[in-house]
Amino acid sequence: MLDDFFVRALIAGIGIAVMAGPLGCFVIWRRMAYFGDTMAHSALLGVALSLLLELNLMLSVFIVAAVVSVLLLFLQRRGALSTDALLGILSHSALSFGLVIVAFMTWVRIDLVGFLFGDILAVSESDIDIIWGGGILVIFAIVYLWRPLLASTVNPELAEAEGLKPERTRLFFMLLMALVIAIAMKIVGILLITSLLIIPAATARRFSTSPEVMAVLASVIGALAVTGGLFGSLHWDTPSGPSIVVDAVGLFVLSLLPIGRRPVEAAHHSTPGGHH
Amino acid sequence: MLNFRSPDTLPLVNISNAGVRRNGRWLVRGVEFSISPGEIVTLIGPNGSGKSTTAKAAIGVLKPDEGYVERKPGLKVGYVPQKLAVDWTLPLTVERLMTLTGPLKGREIEEALSATGVLHLAKAEVQHLSGGEFQRALLARAIARKPDLLVLDEPVQGVDFSGEIALYELIKQIRNRTGCGILLISHDLHIVMAETDTVVCLNGHVCCRGTPQAVSQSPEYQKLFGRRAANTLAVYSHHHDHTHLPDGRVLHADGSITEHCFPGDGHHHDDEENVHDHGEDCGCGHHTRLHGYDMKEKRDA
Numbered sequence: 001m002l003d004d005f006f007v008r009a010l011i012a013g014i015g016i017a018v019m020a021g022p023l024g025c026f027v028i029w030r031r032m033a034y035f036g037d038t039m040a041h042s043a044l045l046g047v048a049l050s051l052l053l054e055l056n057l058m059l060s061v062f063i064v065a066a067v068v069s070v071l072l073l074f075l076q077r078r079g080a081l082s083t084d085a086l087l088g089i090l091s092h093s094a095l096s097f098g099l100v101i102v103a104f105m106t107w108v109r110i111d112l113v114g115f116l117f118g119d120i121l122a123v124s125e126s127d128i129d130i131i132w133g134g135g136i137l138v139i140f141a142i143v144y145l146w147r148p149l150l151a152s153t154v155n156p157e158l159a160e161a162e163g164l165k166p167e168r169t170r171l172f173f174m175l176l177m178a179l180v181i182a183i184a185m186k187i188v189g190i191l192l193i194t195s196l197l198i199i200p201a202a203t204a205r206r207f208s209t210s211p212e213v214m215a216v217l218a219s220v221i222g223a224l225a226v227t228g229g230l231f232g233s234l235h236w237d238t239p240s241g242p243s244i245v246v247d248a249v250g251l252f253v254l255s256l257l258p259i260g261r262r263p264v265e266a267a268h269h270s271t272p273g274g275h276h
Numbered sequence: 277m278l279n280f281r282s283p284d285t286l287p288l289v290n291i292s293n294a295g296v297r298r299n300g301r302w303l304v305r306g307v308e309f310s311i312s313p314g315e316i317v318t319l320i321g322p323n324g325s326g327k328s329t330t331a332k333a334a335i336g337v338l339k340p341d342e343g344y345v346e347r348k349p350g351l352k353v354g355y356v357p358q359k360l361a362v363d364w365t366l367p368l369t370v371e372r373l374m375t376l377t378g379p380l381k382g383r384e385i386e387e388a389l390s391a392t393g394v395l396h397l398a399k400a401e402v403q404h405l406s407g408g409e410f411q412r413a414l415l416a417r418a419i420a421r422k423p424d425l426l427v428l429d430e431p432v433q434g435v436d437f438s439g440e441i442a443l444y445e446l447i448k449q450i451r452n453r454t455g456c457g458i459l460l461i462s463h464d465l466h467i468v469m470a471e472t473d474t475v476v477c478l479n480g481h482v483c484c485r486g487t488p489q490a491v492s493q494s495p496e497y498q499k500l501f502g503r504r505a506a507n508t509l510a511v512y513s514h515h516h517d518h519t520h521l522p523d524g525r526v527l528h529a530d531g532s533i534t535e536h537c538f539p540g541d542g543h544h545h546d547d548e549e550n551v552h553d554h555g556e557d558c559g560c561g562h563h564t565r566l567h568g569y570d571m572k573e574k575r576d577a
Contacts, residue, residue, distance in 0.1 A: 029365055079299075151377045158355050161336070161337050161353050161427065162355060162378070163352075163353070164377055205365055209369070210367055210372050211372070213367070214367055
């Protein structure tokens with residue numbers, strides 16, 4: 001059955017959606033969407049370097065994404081520019097450096113569109129092994145780090161004061177992000193990885209009563225989006241990444257419709273007590 | 277009243293001549309105090325005087341850039357930060373907030389929530405709470421951990437006067453029942469909790485320290501606050517030997533003006549004669565360091 005490229009893509013895509021769910025929740029809780037984008041864009045530099053130095057593709061993407069995130073932490077500490085501006089600089093410079101290096105390597109022919117927007121034809125059996133192996137690793141890591149991650153998301157100083165290690169947790173979180181980006185790149189494409197992190201999580205928010213429920217729901221919604229998107233991609237011959245994102249957005253819009261919404265508790269205070 | 281301060285009890289936290297520096301500026305310097313089990317220490321001072329910084333240094337969130345902070349090994353801290361913003365995208369009920377930093381039994385959660393009077397809000401999302409309700413939920417979370425040291429950064433902010441009295445009552449009960457040490461940051465410069473053992477007044481350094489004067493003893497205050505409040509609140513009279521000028525310089529009691537007011541500044545304290553011209557209540561950090569003048573010992577003696 002795994003001979004069929006479509007089945008391979010489906011298995012791979014669902015694996016990615018499952019690990020992207022909880023991680024994506026943290027991305028939106030911590031307001032790190034743009035940060036995720038920057039790491040993802042740096043993946044193209046990773047692709048270029050892997051071709052240039054003949055390194056393993058995923059490993060090279062993972063290393064570049066991790067280096068970029070550490071670089072950002074370092075630049076943030078210096079505090080010369082706002083995080084916003086730093087992210088813009090890092091994101092686009094990594095993307096452009098990648099494209100320029102690729103252009104210089106006239107001896108390699110690469111499917112740039114495939115890297116940028118995903119290519120379901122590119123999924124091999126060994127990719128599936130890596131995706132599910134990496135996925136299980138990511139899920140275990142998140143379960144293990146859940147309490148410190150959540151506590152430092154709410155308030156890093158509170159977490160630090162009560163004996164959890166927010167700095168170390170943050171570093172692990174970034175490595176997990178880099179890992180997911182390296183793994184997900186083939187299916188969703190560099191430009192759209194963050195949407196697979198964010199959109200299912202945002203969709204899950206409305207139906208969630210606890211952080212844990214939201215994380216699981218985001219995985220489920222992501223898997224639905226991947227499945228629908230891949231079928232659409234096959235049917236209309238569209239690139240897999242954008243198809244998945246279009247489907248995810250469709251689910252998100254559905255979640256906004258006031259169907260089955262609990263009545264708004266009018267009696268509740270409209271002021272959120274200064275914590276917004 | 278239980279007395280937890282026996283001479284051989286190790287302090288939970290001992291801060292010695294500590295200073296925290298950010299971007300080349302001292303946020304606070306020359307801080308000295310300790311918190312023993314069962315002791316309530318209240319930090320007061322104007323905005324930006326380094327109260328929160330001092331509290332963070334005490335619990336290890338900030339590392340002091342000079343001096344040292346010693347904590348009892350294995351110290352368990354319960355912390356209520358001054359500002360806590362929960363993003364609306366995070367679905368977090370009061371009940372779930374309780375186990376944020378560590379597991380708790382259902383009974384412990386209930387006890388803590390009913391102690392602060394927000395048990396009925398257990399299932400509510402924290403983003404829907406009013407300022408006062410949220411503050412009570414945070415306090416419940418901090419006490420449910422059964423900490424050795426409770427650090428409360430302006431715990432009564434957003435709480436009305438009557439609620440403030442009730443929270444101070446509760447803090448007193450927690451201290452009496454569990455014998456934990458409490459570091460309290462007050463938003464008010466003159467009114468502190470009556471049970472406070474030591475008040476430390478900060479303005480970039482320790483300006484003065486002492487014990488509050490019970491309101492209940494003064495009929496005027498009793499009239500002003502009402503009887504219930506009079507038993508809970510106390511007035512702290514400052515005894516400063518210097519004034520902070522608007523431009524940041526410091527005018528000392530002897531008329532000299534210095535750029536700063538911290539230990540080792542090389543100002544009038546070089547002149548031994550001028551040093552002890554202020555009340556017993558003053559415990560400027562510089563005196564403590566330069567002359568080994570220990571306020572607490574002297575007061576207890």
